[in-house]
Amino acid sequence: MTKVDKRKKPKAETSPKRSRLLPDEREKQIVAEAIRFFAEVGFDGQTRELAKRLNITQPLLYRYFPTKQGLVDRVYKEIYLNRWNPEWQDWIEDRSTPVAARLKRFYTEYYPTIVNHDWMRIFFQAGMRNVGFNQRYLKLVRERILLVLCAEVRHELDLPSVATVPVSPAELELYWGLHGSIVYDGIRQYIYGTTVPPEPVAVTNAKIDIFMAGIKIEVAKLVGKGQK
Amino acid sequence: MTKVDKRKKPKAETSPKRSRLLPDEREKQIVAEAIRFFAEVGFDGQTRELAKRLNITQPLLYRYFPTKQGLVDRVYKEIYLNRWNPEWQDWIEDRSTPVAARLKRFYTEYYPTIVNHDWMRIFFQAGMRNVGFNQRYLKLVRERILLVLCAEVRHELDLPSVATVPVSPAELELYWGLHGSIVYDGIRQYIYGTTVPPEPVAVTNAKIDIFMAGIKIEVAKLVGKGQK
DNA sequence: AACACTATTTATCATATGATAAACAAGAAT
DNA sequence: ATTCTTGTTTATCATATGATAAATAGTGTT
Structure with a gap:
């Protein structure tokens, strides 16, 4: 048995191994791929x-x-931080335009932020384990977006302020309904694997219009038509 | 080293082992627990x-x-079959009451069917793997509920029938929006782990009212106000 | 009481998988 | 060119985990 030495010219062989990156670079590379990998x-x-x-x-x-x-935790962080725009709350509160227009502006940017393969799947992977990750995120949505929105709708409809008549759980649920009607798109696409809706912006805007038309009636019922 | 014989009276010991059930019974027991276990x-x-x-x-x-x-597949089947009521479609088509009332009847029964710990989590577990399970289920919802609903809303609003003006993807998306606004509750509860909304029936009914108020305007825009 | 049938357990295997230690090598410093 | 530093690989461990074979024991039959 002749042991043929196959390793005479390691350089010329098909081994582009040992890339030796700078630690920072390598780490970023790992995290980026880990997000895609674990999402999948x-x-x-x-x-x-x-x-x-x-x-x-x-x-x-x-x-x-x-x-x-440790790597998994880092993936969480990467998704959780870096992707929330603090200006969103300001957009909702900007009374220079109608609430409907503010919502359309917000969701036009928010939708692609979260309705994408990695974000959706990582977020649900997190949910299937019992990390507090999701609770923290939803708290953000509730406090920075939906509760603010409640107040703005009350104002626009000349209803009692949220200071006068506090937002009830039932009232808040209606806003979660709006949010759910929009982000459910992402769930269908990336969790259930169905085909994408055409024109997400137009469809989302229509959902907002539907909501705004209906909320006028419903919120008045809940809050009472008392003076502002 | 004295080896004390600890097994003199195996009957009197603390071993209520060897229950020996009938195969049918044992199998059902395993499936039932497997659903809970894998859901968790x-x-x-x-x-x-x-x-x-x-x-x-x-x-x-x-x-x-x-x-x-094999056991996992059995769990899928158990959730997928046994829990779809074929009458639901009839309820949506029942023109003796307004569409809003039909929807409320439907979701009053549908909501608890799927918005519960086991159903929600098994369904999402399935989604995270790439089984066709979810696609098949959503197809059911689309064809037996939402497309039927499209037709009924058109009829109630005296708009062109779906035979005359076919349902566009964008129009259907609005109905997915209604559905999403309701079932998103379950996702928040059992996937994200947030607290439950109070009075799910009342909240769901309010969401239906909001939707019905808004859909009148939006669907007319999409379909055109042509004669029936 | 002895026997047969089979539900259930004990013992065990093969592989997968997270993690570690030591060897190796690419690029900089001398 | 030689040496040093450290990024990267090779070799390996310990345990976890799906799966199987043989032994055990509960229940009904004769």
Whole structure:
């Protein structure tokens, strides 16, 4: 048995291995791919498979993250931070235009922020585990968007202010209904795997119009038509 | 080292083991617990943990199901079949009452059917894997409920029939919006883990009222006010 | 009471998978 | 060119986990 030495010219062989990136760069690369990877296969995806996609070896991941959970946590953070625009609340409160127009402006930017493969699937992966991640995010939506919206609708309709007549859970639920009617699109697309709706902006705007037409009647019922 | 024999009276010990059920009964028991278990921890939950909850040993599962995947498939089936009431479509088509009333009747029964811990979580677990399960279910909702609803709304508003002016994707999306605004409740509760809305029936009915008030305007825009 | 049938358990295997230690090598400093 | 630093790989471990085979025991039959 002659042992042929196959490794005479490691440079000329088909091995573009050992890329040796700067730590910062490599770390970012790992996180970016981890988001896509875990979004696709779930957090039970294997570190070996992730490494393969990155063209690195599996132990290298542990040079950058102490444990797999550490990497997962980093993925959460990346999605959770970096993607909330603090101006959104200001847009809702901007009384220079009607509430409907403000909503359209908001959802035109918000929709693509969250209705996309990675965001949706990571968010639901998080929900299937019992992390407080989702609760924290929904709290943001409730306090910075929906409760603000309640107040603005009351104002626009000349109804009692939220200070006078506090927002009841039932009233708030109606606004969650609006929100749900819009983001449910993303769930259908990226969780259920159905085909995309055409013209998301136009459809979303129509949903907003439907909501605004109906909320006038319903919120008046809930709040009473007392003077402002 | 004295080896004390601890197993003199196996009967009198604390072992209520070996329950020996009839196969049918045991199988049902396994499926029922598997639904709860997989709903809670996901389909990556371990067979040993499931067995522990059932107070049986792990290999016994393999007497009743050939593989873990076989058990998972059974769980899908159990949720998918048994829980769709074929009468729902008839309810939507029942022209003896206004569309709004029909919708309220439908969602009063549909809501608790799907907005519960097991259904919601199993359905989303399925979505995170790439099974056609969800697509099949949504097809049911689209064809048996929403498209029927489109036709009924057209009729009630004296607009051109769906035969004359076909339902456009954009028009259908609005009905998905209604559906989403209602079932989003379940997602918030059981996937995101937020607190439940009070009075789900009243809130759902209000959402239906909002939708019906707004859809009149929007659907007329889309369809045109041509004669019936 | 002895036997047969089979539901259930015990013991075990093979592989998958997160994690670690040591060897290797690319680029900078001398 | 030699040495040093450290990013990267190779080799390996420990445990988890789906699955199987054989032993055990509950229940009905004769």
